[in-house]
Amino acid sequence: MSPPPAAVIEPSLIILPDAAPSVVRDTQMRRQAFFAVVMAAMCIGFSAPLVRLADAGPAAIGFWRLFFALGPAMVWAYAEHRSRAHQARRAGATALRPSLRQVLLAMLAGVFFGADLIVFHKGLALTSTANALLLGNLAVVFVFLFGWLILRERPTRGLLIALALALTGTFIIIGSSAAGGGASGARPVSVIGDLLCVGAALAYAAYMLATRAVRRAGRGDAVPLGGGMVSLIASATGAVVCLAWAVAAGEVLVPQSLQGLLAVIGLGLIPHATGQGLATFALGRLPAGVISVVLLLQIVVGVALAALLFGEFPSLVVLAGGLLVVAGVTTARPG
Structure with missing residues (x-):
């Protein structure tokens, strides 16, 4: 998947001689954000190959992935807390605490994310990397579909075309x-x-909807939950879900080799902490449509790594179906 067309980013890169400092600063931030989202796609693309290298059960891999991501999430949440407390002191006010509803919604998001990891890891063990990545990226289409069926949001022509292509x-x-x-x-x-x-x-589409509900729950008197706190609560809850499932299913809990241990550590630090963190950083500086399309690079990275490491080469039929899925996902995403 190629980067966005030049017309998407070039206007922000044109700086006149008398440009105001704010324009220059905004241009630099957009450049940094675009680089960040490309790097995020590269990092997330390592997810499926690392899962293949981890010699533990599907749910156990999900637990270790989230466990090793908790450290960066704690640092992120603490930095947000310090920033909010500092702003409240400067304003002479008392920092508001999140409501119980916000916390419960963040935990619900973690339940869905844990379910996503368990099911995806299990599916990845039974099919090819290309199939898993292409079908796993249907989540965005399902978000719009749920909005149509559950929230009674009127479907647009673009959504109907996206559904037809993706399905x-x-x-x-x-x-x-x-x-x-x-x-x-x-x-x-x-x-x-x-x-x-x-x-x-x-499951990931449900996680996205629950996360959206968390941010909306901050309207009113309660303070909105920052991305770091949402990530921390959801990751901790998802880790508990994965661990409980792994124990109940009698899975191998501990990686059986140094390779497996390094793989689960890499899952927590590379795709989860670094990849998702960079995507979140870029989200406040670039349009969501640009970010979501560039993140489709993860499919290319994952399939390429699977071909190099495991000799997996998708057939022409799968490539044709994959192009339709990517076209449908791209059409469903906001412009």
Whole structure:
């Protein structure tokens, strides 16, 4: 997936000789944000290959991934708390505390995120990396679909086109798996694995909606929960969900090799803490549509790493279905 067209970013890069300092500063921030979101996509792209290298159960991998991400989330949340407290002191006011409803919504988001990790890791074990990444990115389409079915938001023509493209691509990929032609290489594919990845996309869509509800719950007298605090609460809750599932399912909890240990540490620090952190940093400085489209680079990175490390090469049918999925996701995302 190529970066956004030049017309998207070039206007902010044109600086006249008499440009005001604020314009120069805004241009620099946009450049930094675009670089940050490209790096975020690169980091998130390591997720699926690292899961393959982790020799523990699917839910256990999710637990360790979130566990090793808690440290950076704590630092982020503490920095937000210090900043809010400082601003309140300067204003001569008392810093407001989050409401119970906000905390419960953040925990609900963590439950959905934990479910997403469990189902996605299980699906990844049963299908190819390309199938898992392409189907897992259906989450954005499902967010708009839920808005239509649950929130009664009137669907736009773009949404209907996005649904048609994404669902057609999904059926092509799953149909290829049913026919046994999903990938060339050592990795087998299965319809069950593909369907699990679709289920993971549904869970992640629910996580996105719950996170949106957390931020909206801050309107009124309660202080809005910052991204760091939401990440900390959701990650801690998701870790508990993953651990409870792993214990109940009798999974292998502890990585069995140094490679497996390094893989789960890498999952917590590279895709989760660094990747999501950079994306959050960019979100306040670039349009959400630009960020979400550039983040599709994670598919290219993940598939390329799987080809280099594991010899997984998607078939032409999967590539064709994947192009339709990406087209549908791109159409569904805000402009």
